[in-house]
Amino acid sequence: MAVRSDARDAAGKYWLLVLMLAAWELSGRLGLVDQAFVPSLSAALSAVFDMWERTHLFMHVMVSLARVTAGLLAAAAVGVPLAYLLGRTLPGLAERIEALLRVFALINPYCVFPLFVVFFGAGELPKIAVLAWVSLWPVLFGTLAGVRGVDPALIRTARSMAAGSSAVFWKVVLPAASPSVFNGMRTGVGMSFFILIAAEMTGATAGLGWIVHSAGALNQVPRIYGAGLCIVLLGVLLNRSLLFFGNGLFFWWKSGTDPLAGVRTEGAARRLGLRSALAAAALFAVAMGVGAYEIWRAEALLNDPGEMPEYRVWAE
Amino acid sequence: MREGPGAGAGPVRAFLRKYACIALFLAAWELMSRGGLVNPVFFPPFSVVVETVWSMTLQGTMLPHVKASLTRALYGFVLAAAAGVPAGLLLGAWHSGLRRHLDMPFEVLSQINPFLLFHVLILFMGIDEAPKIAIVFWTCLWPILFSSMNGASSVNPLLVRAGRAFGLGRAGLLVKIVAPASSPLVLSGLRLALGYSMFMLIAAEMMGASRGLGWLALTTQETFQVNSMYASVVVIAFLGLALDGAFLLAGRRFLAVSREGFMNSAE
Structure with missing residues (x-):
């Protein structure tokens, strides 16, 4: 019985999506839309397979993924400790400089890209720095809100049970603020993924955004749609996996704590143990390693014009 | 405090x-x-940047771009609000059964990158104003829709029942109970969307436009006019602050805005 109701649940969730995809396919086949502008789903999928086999699609996917994760890691490494410091240790300073931080958050890194090049040189680093800048602010403000929102009664209770300041931090403040930290990270990763694609479209030589842009310039419409499918899929996967870890790690999340997200956060579904957290971290590290290797390979291919005819056409 | x-x-x-x-x-x-x-x-020193903004304004090389960007951002934002708020309220308040079916398609659709859309829309709409407005619309639509939906579905059912007991019909309940009760969340969604709209628009204008602040920032970068580049960045940041401040003022005046600081706020 349970299997059957699971199946029905899944059907209820996915049927509309399947219908949309079917409508896409059929509208092209039946000639309702011009296939030159809207190739059907099957044409887009075959473009995906073609790119996988002939033009290193896997490499481009991993390059994009590595960039966005590196940006997020950098933002978290700076933003989370900084916000804890400001929110817990120096609340007076936090109050005084918050307006300035808000102004910084409004500076579009895209417009000052030359400055990033001045600081970080050419190549990969300035791109990752731009992404880190974009995701830093949601992470910072999310963490700050989380740290400030910790119920003072909790802290006082812990103190009254003779908890030292480090115990208060590790056992009360950190867990109480973490959902908010995590939501900040999710917002950050969403925004930086959007910006990544734009950045790859204008100033990169590899990555999914670059495929869309060069396919657009070469008028290879099915490839635009194929790369688009990959981008959407990667975006959904990123969001889903963050949500999965969020729900598993922060099992005390109330459902629907994130009013601005499309998917609902649900607490207490499955609690992740240490082992699965370690497995996730290992997977993450492998993905980063592969991504770094693929970035290096993309550079190498760039200098080998025989390998990728698209590069030459694009350079001209 | x-x-x-x-x-x-x-x-x-x-x-x-x-x-x-x-x-x-x-x-x-x-x-x-x-x-x-x-x-x-x-x-360059800040005073030089301010001077550049002033002289560009006098020469007429600043205001047309400000106007172009503001028009695009506001058109996209208003269209998204006009579509997203009513749809979200209706979906959240009455058709919560529908949400089970719509959650997945919405999640996928909201992941469709606006810049991806840009490349597809150029095929249909050319490189005129329409694709830029569409990018802003698409970016703004999802936070507005989701926050309205979540706002309407979290309205205290006692309020709705009380309204019904006093004889309000469906339309009356929507206007007099659901909309005001969910307004803090709706407004925070609108405010977030307004912040996104400028951000994405600037990037879109850098990708393909012949005017607008993003275009200005790009051309000044490429021709190494550092002072003008800073001028455009300062104007963009100021516009972001001004839009957010105006929204907060309007919101505080007419409704009980939740004063929680969201991303990109001017608080």
């Missing part, structure tokens, strides 16, 4: 407490650039 001599010592004091750091930062920038601590080629 900290208790102490600073708290409640008059609005001037509070204002200074909050915003003095911005003045300090600008002064430090000015001094470091003038004193040669940072390279003035890459970091």
Whole structure:
């Protein structure tokens, strides 16, 4: 019985999506839309397979993924400790400089890209720095809100049970603020993924955004749609996996704590143990390693014009 | 809020407490650039940037771009609000059964990157205003829709029942109970969307436009007019602050805005 109701649940969730995809396919086949502008789903999928086999699609996917994760890691490494410091240790300073931080958050890194090049040189680093800048602010403000929102009664209770300041931090403040930290990270990763694609479209030589842009310039419409499918899929996967870890790690999340997200956060579904957290971290590290290797390979291919005819056409 | 001599010592004091750091930062920038601590080629003094903004305004090379960007951002935002708020309220308040079916398609659709859309829309709409407005619309639509939906579905059912007991019909309930009760969440969604709209628009204008602040920032970058580049960045940041501030003022005036600071807020 349970299997059957699971199946029905899944059907209820996915049927509309399947219908949309079917409508896409059929509208092209039946000639309702011009296939030159809207190739059907099957044409887009075959473009995906073609790119996988002939033009290193896997490499481009991993390059994009590595960039966005590196940006997020950098933002978290700076933003989370900084916000804890400001929110817990120096609340007076936090109050005084918050307006300035808000102004910084409004500076579009895209417009000052030359400055990033001045600081970080050419190549990969300035791109990752731009992404880190974009995701830093949601992470910072999310963490700050989380740290400030910790119920003072909790802290006082812990103190009254003779908890030292480090115990208060590790056992009360950190867990109480973490959902908010995590939501900040999710917002950050969403925004930086959007910006990544734009950045790859204008100033990169590899990555999914670059495929869309060069396919657009070469008028290879099915490839635009194929790369688009990959981008959407990667975006959904990123969001889903963050949500999965969020729900598993922060099992005390109330459902629907994130009013601005499309998917609902649900607490207490499955609690992740240490082992699965370690497995996730290992997977993450492998993905980063592969991504770094693929970035290096993309550079190498760039200098080998025989390998990728698209590069030459694009350079001209 | 900290208790102490600073708290409640008059609005001037509070204002200074909050915003003095911005003045300090600008002064430090000015001094470091003038004193040669940072390279003035890459970091011209703030006063020079302000002067550039002023002279560009006088020459008429600034305001047309401001106008173009503002028009695009506001068109996209207003269209998204007009579509997203009613749809979200209706879906959240009455058709919550539908949400089970719609959650998945919405999640996938909201992941469709606006810049991806740009490349597809150019095929249909050309490189005119329409694709840029569409990008802003698409970016703004999802936070607005989701926050309205979540706002309407979290309205206290007792309020709805009370309204019904007083004889309100469906339309009456929507206008008199659901909309006001969910307004804080709706407004925070709108505010977030407004912040996104400028951000994405600038990037879109850098990708393909012949005017607008993003275009200005790109061309000044490429021709190495550092002063003008800073001028455009300062104007963009100022516009972001001004839009957010105007939205907050309007919101506070007409409705009980939740004053929680969201991303990109001017608080």
